[in-house]
Amino acid sequence: MKKQQWPLKTQADFFELLGQLIANGYALERALMTVQGVLPKQRLALTTIVAGLHQGQPLHQLLAPYVRREIARELAFASVHGRLSQLVMEIGRREHRRLRQSQKLRQLLLYPVVLLVMLAGLMGLFCTYLLPQLQQMGATMPQLSHWGVGVGVSVLTCCVVCWLGGRIWRRRNWLQRLQLLQRVPFIGSLVQLSIGYQMSLQLGLLLTSGIGLATIVKRSATADGPELVRLLGTQAERGLREGQDLRQVIQSMPLLPSECQHLFAKGKSEQAIGEDFQILAQRKFELLERQVQRYLMIIQPVCFAVIGLIVIGLYGIMLLPMYRNMGELMTW
Structure with a gap:
């Protein structure tokens, strides 16, 4: 059975509770067994971890399949300094803050994403139903094929750049990547x-x-x-x-x-x-x-600005030629 990483909230709750139990005098194995009652969905994984501790395996290796790699690297040092309770409590507090930030980011992006979906839907309806009718009436509309070619070339260029960047990234070690x-x-x-x-x-x-x-x-x-x-x-x-x-x-x-x-x-x-x-x-x-x-505060205004530019661009591409054709019809 493939082991799946725990949700971020579960990871934060686990480390915060484990640190508190160890700080109050619980042995590591007893603390893990106590956590099973608080996190019943992780009971099987925690049982496996306790069994691994009985066999002499280090905690960071046992937790590696269930937590983020960054946390597993931090826990690897706990066997050196022995400050496990302080470290896991710090990880729990940090992960709770990170969870709140990710939730706030989703809330900020929800409205702009909904607007983009609605905008894409309107664009699809216009191209599918309204544009063919206007062309049948003799209206001169922009050639969308040229725009499609431009978008395709842009997407292809981005894919090539990402592929080259990925190859360069894989050739670097972690120290060079972080630098x-x-x-x-x-x-x-x-x-x-x-x-x-x-x-x-x-x-x-x-x-x-x-x-x-x-x-x-x-x-x-x-x-x-x-x-x-x-x-x-x-x-x-x-x-x-x-x-x-x-x-x-x-x-x-x-x-x-x-x-x-x-x-x-x-x-x-x-x-x-x-x-x-x-x-x-x-x-x-x-x-x-x-x-x-600070970055979270500017994400939503930036998204709205991008949506505004898209709307203005669509207006210039689609509606202005249509208004021009209507004006020509009125002069007949």
Whole structure:
């Protein structure tokens, strides 16, 4: 039986409840069994997860088929820093916020999509019924075939560009892909804030758990870690072999927020730096949420502007020639 990913709301409820139970002293297996009563639809999957824990399998591998890949990568570090309850509660709160944002996006797009469907329906009725009758009356109408050819060429061009972009994307590793996404207009800032939040959160949890920077670098370069983490760890190890200082290597790692330079420059202990990283993670998440809200506020006006341009274009293509023909008929 193929395993399906849980809905976003289920993922958020699961992680928030699991974190609360672990924080209140529940063992991981007992907490998962308790969650079964709250999420009965996931009872079979949770039973499988508990059985896998009995066999010694890590939690992030057992949850990977049911949660987003990003969450599975974050959970992989829980076996290192041991702060599972804090991490899963943070994931639960974050996923609830993300769920609210996606719901708001659907609400904002509902009305423009309905208008576009109605507009397409009117366009279809005009071309199917009204246009042939006007042509039978001798009215001179625009040749829609030319427009069809133009639209077809545009669609073909977009498909070719997407195909070439997909080939280039597949040839890049995850580090190069994320660096490329950070340069894309509009979404680049969102990607940068999201990566900064996740990396700051994980580094904060690791450092405040007493794990040194050298251990973090060594652990990140292991073969069983996620691809992105493995690439970053390998790059850090290369810098150490070249004789660079450990903190300089961490500071020069790509994707880390620029604020990290100030955190390491203070000369604090690694425990204090970890606490600063956790504060930075919360700040990055607040900025990310604020940026998403700003984009959500402009999506609907942009959609209405596009619909308005489409209406004006259809008016110029269809109705103006028809009015011109009516004027010629009136002059006879």
